[in-house]
Amino acid sequence: MNERQDIERAVRASDTERERIARLVSEAAGEGRLSIAEADERLERVYTTKFRHELTEFVADLPAERTRTAPTGLERFPARLRVHAAVAVVVSVLLILRWAAMDVPFFWPAGPMFVLWGTFLLHARLVRSGGVPPWARQRSGPPWWVERQRVGG
Incomplete structure (x- = not known):
């Protein structure tokens, strides 16, 4: 072996690589390619x-690491x-089933369902904005505090 290969072989493995x-x-x-006993032994x-080059022997007989594809459906x-x-x-x-079991002529679950789905839409908007409420992105505090700073109070 040449000197460069000796140096590469002497590189210690990091915890991340392990x-x-x-x-x-x-x-x-998990895919059934290894038995539980064999997987435990390898782990x-x-x-x-200790060394990076020794890690490759544990996965040499396994398929190459799959690259993650873009999430589809609900995974996104x-x-x-x-x-x-x-x-x-x-x-x-459950609310609709309860309403169907009652003898009430009006659809009372509309109110609670409006609140449920309204909070869901607000949550979705908050997630889309990166978890920062709209007023926090535009200003450096609550609206009343920002106005007071502008006035100089």
Whole structure:
């Protein structure tokens, strides 16, 4: 081996590199490519590995790491927004079922459902804006405080 290869082989593995290899081994076990015993053995050895070049042997017989594709469908929405929508749907269905079981001529669930879906739309708007309320993006404080600063009070 030449000197450069010796230097590359002597580079110590970082925790981040070990975690990436451990994730690949865990995913392979989840896909059924490795048995649980074999995955446990590999993971144990991954975390005790000292040098970077030794990490490649744990994934050499596994398919290459997949690149993440663009999220489709509901995956493109944050989990907290999906949970909010799911709660709103479940509560709306329960309200409608309750209304159907009652002998009331008017559709009273409209009010609570309006509040439920209104909060969902506000939440979606807040998430889209990066989690910063509109008044905080435009000014450096609440409207009454900003006005007081302009007046000089």
